[in-house]
Amino acid sequence: MPENGDVAVTGSVAALVLPVSAGRREGPVPAVHAVAPDRRRGVGLRSSQVGTPDQAGASLTSVRINRWWRATAAGSGAMGENNMVTEPGVILGYGNLVGVSFEERVSAAAAAGADAIGYSVFEFQDARRAGITARDLAGIAERSGVRVAELEIGLGFDGPADGRRWQPAGFPWELPYMDAGVEQDLIELAGAFGAHHIVVTASTGGSGTASAARFARLCDRAAEVGSKVAIEFLPGTDMPDIASALSVVQAADRDNGGLCVDNWHFMRGNRDEAALRSLPADRVVVVQLSDGPVAPRTDDYFEETLRHRALFGDGDWDVAGFLATLRAAGATAPVSIEILSEHWQAQPVVETAKVFVAAARALENPV
Numbered sequence: 163m164p165e166n167g168d169v170a171v172t173g174s175v176a177a178l179v180l181p182v183s184a185g186r187r188e189g190p191v192p193a194v195h196a197v198a199p200d201r202r203r204g205v206g207l208r209s210s211q212v213g214t215p216d217q218a219g220a221s222l223t224s225v226r227i228n229r230w231w232r233a234t235a236a237g238s239g240a241m242g243e244n245n246m247v248t249e250p251g252v253i254l255g256y257g258n259l260v261g262v263s264f265e266e267r268v269s270a271a272a273a274a275g276a277d278a279i280g281y282s283v284f285e286f287q288d289a290r291r292a293g294i295t296a297r298d299l300a301g302i303a304e305r306s307g308v309r310v311a312e313l314e315i316g317l318g319f320d321g322p323a324d325g326r327r328w329q330p331a332g333f334p335w336e337l338p339y340m341d342a343g344v345e346q347d348l349i350e351l352a353g354a355f356g357a358h359h360i361v362v363t364a365s366t367g368g369s370g371t372a373s374a375a376r377f378a379r380l381c382d383r384a385a386e387v388g389s390k391v392a393i394e395f396l397p398g399t400d401m402p403d404i405a406s407a408l409s410v411v412q413a414a415d416r417d418n419g420g421l422c423v424d425n426w427h428f429m430r431g432n433r434d435e436a437a438l439r440s441l442p443a444d445r446v447v448v449v450q451l452s453d454g455p456v457a458p459r460t461d462d463y464f465e466e467t468l469r470h471r472a473l474f475g476d477g478d479w480d481v482a483g484f485l486a487t488l489r490a491a492g493a494t495a496p497v498s499i500e501i502l503s504e505h506w507q508a509q510p511v512v513e514t515a516k517v518f519v520a521a522a523r524a525l526e527n528p529v
Contacts, residue, residue, distance in 0.1 A: 251277030274515035278311035321365035330398030364401035374413035443492030453477030
């Protein structure tokens, strides 16, 4: 069990998560600490310390944070169609910082000058079991001045919602297909945070059914709380590349539906340059970026994906060029930093956040 009454939480495909020991992260296990820490003592709050707000107070918190982000976007000219908050800028994705409390995460992002952070539905589910609500977390984010813009991850949105394991070849963790409970949690979080988007992946082994119709329904639910939905194409799933994921998005035909374009999955999967250049700008919801070597370090796709991504410039890829290709086509989607790295996860959290955010901003203005 984690110390200080913290909550142990299952990790997701978006994050290799490690425990904290003597100020450093050691050994891969799918657990993080996910509670609101006491500012005075620097330790996690137990559920009894957080308390449950009354219904009116909870509603006011949700309304307040949504109005805050919408007012910010309107003031900067960033309000899109359908009354949605659009591009939040640079997002410090969930998987970059592990073994930290929610408050530590938003504090590190604020110190680094990030515009927003990502959050995991799996972490939220464990926090909720300890009595911590989405609105509790939204209040922490609001006080820190950092938006929670990205929510991950609905695994196999078009698959069997019967408790079966979502299992692309080599995936190391026991995580189920997205079901009605996970969907509701993602929508609840999106509403509480005023999130820009929700990320989902496809089924595996041909188990998906009615993909376009189910994606359309999910987009409709997300639109009710002002959020978009992005399919992350992922090798090993039934939507492994841009073309396969885009076909579902276009068939669903929802204004708030699109793609999560992760350059890691592009470079390590089907490197279809023509598909990248021709990708409709309005279908790019978010661009997740990292760097990597020309040759994989291992034949295990998920081993490398979850442990060995590199900071921009430390690998061999033209990350700035990849982003420039999307920008040239008119895509204005935010950049979400997605550097899942054992090396960086062993460094001080604030230092890591500062390095990542500065490097991400430099991608938009390469020397």
